[in-house]
Amino acid sequence: MADYRIAVIAGDGIGPEVMDEALKVLCEAEQEEGFSLEIQAFPWNSEYYLEHGRMMPEDGLDTLQTFDAILFGAIGDARVPDEVTIWELIMPIRKGFRQYVNFRPVKSLPGIPSLLANGEDIDFVIFRENAEGEYSDSGGRLYAGQEGEIAIQNTIMTRTGVERITRAACRYAEEHGLGKVTSATKSNAVIHANKLWDEHVRRIVEEEFGGLQFEQYYVDALAAYFVQRPQSFDVVLASNLFGDILSDLGSGLVGGLGLSPSGNINPEKDYPSMFEPVHGSAPDIAGQGIANPIAQIWSAALMLEHLGEKRAAGRIVKAIEDVLAEGKVKTRDIGGTATTREMGSAIGEAFKNQTTKATEG
Numbered sequence: 001m002a003d004y005r006i007a008v009i010a011g012d013g014i015g016p017e018v019m020d021e022a023l024k025v026l027c028e029a030e031q032e033e034g035f036s037l038e039i040q041a042f043p044w045n046s047e048y049y050l051e052h053g054r055m056m057p058e059d060g061l062d063t064l065q066t067f068d069a070i071l072f073g074a075i076g077d078a079r080v081p082d083e084v085t086i087w088e089l090i091m092p093i094r095k096g097f098r099q100y101v102n103f104r105p106v107k108s109l110p111g112i113p114s115l116l117a118n119g120e121d122i123d124f125v126i127f128r129e130n131a132e133g134e135y136s137d138s139g140g141r142l143y144a145g146q147e148g149e150i151a152i153q154n155t156i157m158t159r160t161g162v163e164r165i166t167r168a169a170c171r172y173a174e175e176h177g178l179g180k181v182t183s184a185t186k187s188n189a190v191i192h193a194n195k196l197w198d199e200h201v202r203r204i205v206e207e208e209f210g211g212l213q214f215e216q217y218y219v220d221a222l223a224a225y226f227v228q229r230p231q232s233f234d235v236v237l238a239s240n241l242f243g244d245i246l247s248d249l250g251s252g253l254v255g256g257l258g259l260s261p262s263g264n265i266n267p268e269k270d271y272p273s274m275f276e277p278v279h280g281s282a283p284d285i286a287g288q289g290i291a292n293p294i295a296q297i298w299s300a301a302l303m304l305e306h307l308g309e310k311r312a313a314g315r316i317v318k319a320i321e322d323v324l325a326e327g328k329v330k331t332r333d334i335g336g337t338a339t340t341r342e343m344g345s346a347i348g349e350a351f352k353n354q355t356t357k358a359t360e361g
C-alpha cells in the first residue's frame with residue numbers, strides 16, 4: 001500500500017469550506033483504493049499574516065519540501081494587499097519548488113450548458129509556463145508620487161524555461177494520444193521575449209516530437225478562436241501571462257471558475273507539486289456554505305493522478321460527472337440550491353456507488 005504525505009493549506013475565504021469537502025472525498029478514495037494519506041494542515045493565510053507579519057514561517061518551504069504534494073485552497077483578504085498574499089505564499093512555493101507547469105484542463109461537464117460549445121464537447125488542456133515570463137519580480141518604480149513617475153516591469157524568458165514547458169506539453173500530448181500542440185505568442189509586438197519563445201518552442205516540437213502537429217497563433221487571435229471553435233484544440237502552450245488569461249477564458253467556456261481545477265507541477269518530482277482551484281477566496285460568499293467545491297475536489301483528483309493513483313483520480317472525476325448528469329444536486333453558481341456540504345457529500349456518495357454498481361454488475 002502506497003503512503004503519501006499531503007500538506008493542506010486551506011487559506012482564506014471559501015478555502016476552508018471547499019477544502020473540507022475535498023478531504024471528505026479523498027477519505028473515501030483512500031478507503032476504497034488501498035493507499036494511505038497522511039494529511040497535515042497548515043494555518044498559513046491572511047489571519048496568520050495579521051498575527052505574525054508574514055504569510056508563512058521563515059522555514060515554511062523547508063517544511064513543505066518533506067511532503068509528497070500540497071493541496072491548496074484559496075488566498076486573498078481585503079485586509080492584506082494582494083501582492084503580499086501572492087508574493088509571500090503562492091509565488092515562493094511555485095518558484096522555490098520549480099513548479100514550472102501550470103496545468104489547466106478545459107472540459108465540458110454533464111448538465112453544465114455552454115453557449116459556445118455548439119452542441120459538441122470541449123476537451124483540451126492548457127500548459128502555462130509557471131516560473132518566469134511576465135510574472136517575474138524584476139523591475140521597480142522611480143520618482144514615486146511625482147509627475148514624472150516611472151514603472152518598469154520586466155519579462156524574463158530563458159531558453160531553459162521555454163524548452164522545459166514545451167517538452168512537458170508535448171510529452172503530455174503523446175502520452176494521452178493527442179495530436180496537436182498550439183502555441184500562444186505575441187512576437188509581432190513583443191519582439192525580444194516572444195521571439196525567443198517562438199524559436200525554441202518550434203525547435204523542440206519539430207526536433208523532438210515530430211509526430212505532433214504544431215500551430216502558432218498571436219494570443220489575441222487565439223482568444224477569438226477559443227470562442228469560435230474551442231473543439232479544435234488539444235494542448236495549448238502559453239507563457240505565464242498569456243496562459244493565465246487563456247485559462248480563465250477556458251473556464252468560462254465550460255461553466256465558470258467554480259468548476260476549474262489546476263496543478264502547479266514539478267514534472268521531475270524533485271519537489272512537491274501544488275494543486276488548487278482557480279476561483280479565489282470569494283470573500284463575498286465566504287461563510288455562507290454555498291460555495292461550489294467541485295474545483296477543489298477535482299484539484300484533489302489531479303493531485304492523486306500526479307502521485308500515480310490514476311484509477312482513484314478517474315473515479316473522482318467520474319463521480320463529479322455523475323452528480324452533475326443527474327442534476328439533483330447543484331450549487332447556486334450552476335443553477336441549483338445545494339450547499340457546499342451537500343455537493344461534496346453527493347460526490348462522495350457517487351464515488352462509493354461506483355463500487356456498488358461494479359459489484360452488482
